[in-house]
Amino acid sequence: MTLLTGAQIFVESLYKEGVEIIFGYPGGKVIPIYDVLYDSKFKHIMPHHEQGGIHAADGYARSTGKVGVCLTTSGPGATNLVTGLATAYMDSVPIVAFTGQVPRAMLGTDAFQEADITGITTPITKHNYLVQDVKDLSRIIKEAFHIAKTGRPGPVLIDIPKDVLQEEAEFVYPNKINLPGYKPNYEGHELQIKEAAKAINESKNPVIYSGGGVIISEASDELRELAKKANIPVTTTLTGLGAFNERDELSLGMLGMHGTTEANLAISNADLLIAIGSRFDDRVTGKLDTFAKDAKIIHIDIDPAEVGKRKLVDIPIVGDVKRILTILNKVVEEKDRSEWLALIDNWRKLDEVSQVRKDKKKLSPKEIIEAIDELTQGEALITTEVGQHQMWAAQFYKYTKPRSFMTSGGLGTMGYGFPAAVGVQVGNKDSVVFALAGDGSFQMNVQELATVAKNKLPLNIVIFNNGYLGMVRQWQEMFYDRRYSSVCLKMQESCPPGCSSPGDHCPVTTPDFVKLAEAYGIKAKRITKAEEIRPALEEAINSPHPYLLDFIIEEEENVFPMVPPGGSLDNMVLKEEA
């Protein structure tokens, strides 16, 4: 009988799970693992902050559909995962995070670099483990991967004390999983599916409201079939973008707070809402009482806890979206809905009016994103941070395929997109990857420029530079009487108090992103004129190296349409007040 150390069992177990890439940051308690990794076949990507590592694992998982793996040391290494775990938990991303822990004998003594990471992460992981015995390690790893990727996916954390990594045991990788408390339901109830088909066949003005669950379940083809067969328009949530080709005439784009006019008005006037793999988030529904107020609601979701959580549902179907849609598509009837679609077309025109801007001198974000869209034909993989640029990226890029838009939808994590793009590029070597960021959020994980440079990742980093935390500024403009409290990134002590008139006279206190990129050996360019947009983007896309583009955009550009917080979807602010 050959005995392996815990660290060796860790590596062998990951081989068994088919893991290829680990996003990890070394530290004292995980040296035994790093010692084994030294001779292993894994590609190891070292971020420059553990938060960057877990977001990279998240981007890798979202873009490839595989489980993202990250590894950190105990204490601060582990606690630096918290934001990344919460981000992945909210958007149902499969991640297995390994953390080192102090030796068992020192547990609970406030030892050096000790943190109760299982206690800390219980509310933001699907499940977590503290390994108390090396004999349990392989079983726990097997269970963790199973839990992370099945049912409604989510992050799982495994905390391993250092002495468990050094102890020896026989390596046996279990064939079977024994988790009596974990039985995800994949099969939708047949009668309910029939009931849903009947409702769809009888409806005149149905709308499909499709969420991230459609992408997770790999059900884009089935979704398209349903929409096409029954002529039903499709709106998607932020995390659902790409599940339905936005170049299709049935696409309504995104719905919700910054959704399209046609999507929000279609929801408000629908007689049937078919919610698929979506969870009625408050940024989607606006005022709950008036959301789809005249519609019968069908809700298909794998997580029973999401059904009826925020909105009562007429026809709930719990199970895997792909399987349910496959059955549903067989019983749904073809139907002409040209009247309803014509009505929607009229609403579409309202949208176009709201997006025309002519009075501004600096670059418009819409122009930039539309140029990226044209140059990449909706084929690029795009990540964003959180804020205005995120909404512009959602509105103006026309996503054509699933797993092409990686963004923190549920938690709204600034600092997510850039490190996530590292994972996306690592997992999709030949794809064109764009990391879109605001000048505020880019600085949240700016250290990952080093990771990009070191690994020669041909990322296209695009900064929408307006000198502001733009989305908060927009809210302050609209709802707080332009009192720009702490949102100006250029603000200095010498500035007049209560300034709300930014401009070229302002001091420069945000970093010069071009010089910053160059300091890491990354090519970069600042773009200030409209005619420079396309050539700069083309150069970046065609370059085999990482490229940072710093676009100086209108300081006070807003995101429209907008449903004011707590408002009804049919009551949008379409454009700037004159």
Add this chain to the structure above:
Amino acid sequence: MKHTVSVLVANEAGVLARIASLFSRRGFNIESLSVGKTDNDEISRITLVVEGSDRVLEQLTKQLNKLIVVHKISDLTKESVVSRGLALIKVKATATTRSEIMQIVDIFRGKIVDVASDSIMVEITGNEDKITAIEELLRPFGIKELVRTGKIAMARGKK
């Protein structure tokens, strides 16, 4: 409305913390909770009493079900059940009041489990009402200390 919920969970370290933290972060208030092993060493039973509408209870049940350590949940509220709590009450007693206290305990089928020169400790089991009733009767004598367990419950018959 008050609900009595019985939850079978894995008998592992940290399970109670998972359940309790789920309650706090979802804003559900636990009125009483008792926990102990079942006849199976690997499974513990938690009996919870929570206040809330049927909708609140439905959400709570679904959220509890999502925890990997939870095996089974039953809502006993509308079932025919036997439910019990236990209280230990230390009440002031003098030579003159002692017999009166003993009479009350007797009526409630409680037990005297300790006698000291100036106090008596009473053990009482029963449903909530019964325990509250004896508590009220003993209060005039002066209650020095009181401890009550959470409620435990089990459905009658085959279930």
